[in-house]
Amino acid sequence: MTTKAISMKSVTKKYGKNSAIDNVDLELDKGTIFGLIGRNGAGKTTLIKCLLGVTKPDEGEITIFGDPAWDLSVATKHRIGYVPQNIVGFSWMKVIDLMEYTGAFYDNWDGKIIDGMIDEWGLDPYAKIGTLSTGERQKVAIIQAMGHDPDLYVLDEPVASLDPSARRAFIKKIIELNADQQKTVLFSTHITSDMERMAAEICFIKNGIIQFRRELGELKESIVKLNIHSPIPLPEDLPIKNIISIERNSKDAIVTIDNYDEGIKSKIERALNATVFVENMNLEDIFMEVIK
Amino acid sequence: MVDENMIMLNIAPSSGIPIYKQIIDQVKRMIASGYLLPGDELPSVRNVASRFQVNPMTISKAYSLLEATGYLERQRGKGMLVSDKQGGEKEMDKRINILEPAIKELITQAKQLAIPKDKLKIIIEKYIEEKL
Numbered sequence: 001m002t003t004k005a006i007s008m009k010s011v012t013k014k015y016g017k018n019s020a021i022d023n024v025d026l027e028l029d030k031g032t033i034f035g036l037i038g039r040n041g042a043g044k045t046t047l048i049k050c051l052l053g054v055t056k057p058d059e060g061e062i063t064i065f066g067d068p069a070w071d072l073s074v075a076t077k078h079r080i081g082y083v084p085q086n087i088v089g090f091s092w093m094k095v096i097d098l099m100e101y102t103g104a105f106y107d108n109w110d111g112k113i114i115d116g117m118i119d120e121w122g123l124d125p126y127a128k129i130g131t132l133s134t135g136e137r138q139k140v141a142i143i144q145a146m147g148h149d150p151d152l153y154v155l156d157e158p159v160a161s162l163d164p165s166a167r168r169a170f171i172k173k174i175i176e177l178n179a180d181q182q183k184t185v186l187f188s189t190h191i192t193s194d195m196e197r198m199a200a201e202i203c204f205i206k207n208g209i210i211q212f213r214r215e216l217g218e219l220k221e222s223i224v225k226l227n228i229h230s231p232i233p234l235p236e237d238l239p240i241k242n243i244i245s246i247e248r249n250s251k252d253a254i255v256t257i258d259n260y261d262e263g264i265k266s267k268i269e270r271a272l273n274a275t276v277f278v279e280n281m282n283l284e285d286i287f288m289e290v291i292k
Numbered sequence: 293m294v295d296e297n298m299i300m301l302n303i304a305p306s307s308g309i310p311i312y313k314q315i316i317d318q319v320k321r322m323i324a325s326g327y328l329l330p331g332d333e334l335p336s337v338r339n340v341a342s343r344f345q346v347n348p349m350t351i352s353k354a355y356s357l358l359e360a361t362g363y364l365e366r367q368r369g370k371g372m373l374v375s376d377k378q379g380g381e382k383e384m385d386k387r388i389n390i391l392e393p394a395i396k397e398l399i400t401q402a403k404q405l406a407i408p409k410d411k412l413k414i415i416i417e418k419y420i421e422e423k424l
Contacts, residue, residue, distance in 0.1 A: 033347055033349075090298065149326050168345055171345045172342060172345050175342060175345055175346070175347065175348065176338075176341075177342050178344050178347075178348060179338040179341050179342065179348040180336070180338065192306070193306045195348050196305040196306055196311075197305045197345050197347070198345075198346075198347055199347060200347045200349040200350060203420070216310065216311075216347075216350070217310030217311065217312045217350065217353065218310075219314075220308055220309070220310045221310060224308075229404070275400070275403050275404055277400055277404065279308070280307070280308025280309055281308045281363065282307060282308045283304070283306070285308070
């Protein structure tokens with residue numbers, strides 16, 4: 001038995017000459033919540049579609065629970081719950097009919113989970129899909145992905161259209177599924193505050209390339225902003241390693257660095273005879289620096 | 293600590309300070325102040341995660357580190373308890389350790405404001421006399 005829920009090795013997908021994702025390596029242990037963060041068009045959706053075997057990559061290998069993604073067995077398919085970014089179709093169906101229709105594809109469909117969630121999230125089971133708001137439709141898609149009690153949730157921008165209280169209810173649900181039943185979750189978002197709550201580990205994706213993969217706490221400890229003030233002009237080359245970005249004039253510099261540890265501050269202060277103020281950054285601040 | 297006392301935890305997920313570190317600092321403070329007593333039970337990882345909507349592994353990490361540093365003890369069937377091996381002469385050191393980041397921060401800011409050391413000491417002394 002593999003301990004990996006997901007394994008992607010050297011995966012590339014091109015559209016024309018452009019790589020939507022480029023040489024992506026990504027492994028996910030069972031029972032983890034993993035966040036994929038990137039701007040619109042960074043390659044998040046392509047990565048997810050390749051992973052689910054919806055899109056065929058040009059190169060590389062992908063497995064889900066040890067099963068090749070492009071040729072998933074029915075048994076493995078039934079262990080996956082997918083919430084797509086754009087929910088289309090079925091506008092003529094009532095919520096309850098859509099659930100019944102979906103349930104027919106699965107042996108282990110549990111109508112009780114569905115009814116419970118419809119009630120909990122305040123949806124009208126007899127409303128037609130076409131009459132629902134974008135947020136309500138997103139709720140329907142999430143509930144629809146839960147009925148067969150999947151082991152792996154793949155969520156592409158799952159909460160983009162939900163209002164704050166519905167988002168929090170959704171996050172709570174996912175966290176409980178993970179805590180109580182060790183469900184694995186891969187989700188993409190550009191809402192960094194949701195990511196900060198849900199994910200244990202995240203990676204940034206930019207132009208189809210994975211930039212950082214790190215445990216969230218470690219990320220916040222290692223990437224910091226140094227505000228450097230010196231009474232005399234600073235040298236051209238600053239004695240600082242692992243610079244992510246830098247803004248400076250002659251006596252002041254604001255430097256974002258990676259691999260920060262406590263010794264670095266006093267080392268720089270001594271070397272430059274300057275004052276260094278260390279500023280912690282939240283995920284949004286880090287995202288802005290890493291992605292630009 | 294019974295679960296309703298979880299309200300005493302104040303988790304800010306969007307802070308630059310990692311969540312696990314926020315929990316560690318707060319539990320240490322609650323132990324140092326006597327709000328949490330030796331033998332008190334901490335809420336389960338699951339309950340903290342669900343109540344604050346944060347990743348359970350993050351809570352586990354905080355608890356494990358508190359266990360490794362002797363603040364908490366894992367007890368079979370009961371979860372995490374405040375360790376009864378703390379106290380004694382080390383108690384004061386521990387509390388000073390907790391205060392250290394605030395002291396460092398104060399000194400940094402004093403430097404930025406170009407306040408001389410001697411002056412800073414006098415100011416602190418004055419505040420201790422007046423305010424406490």
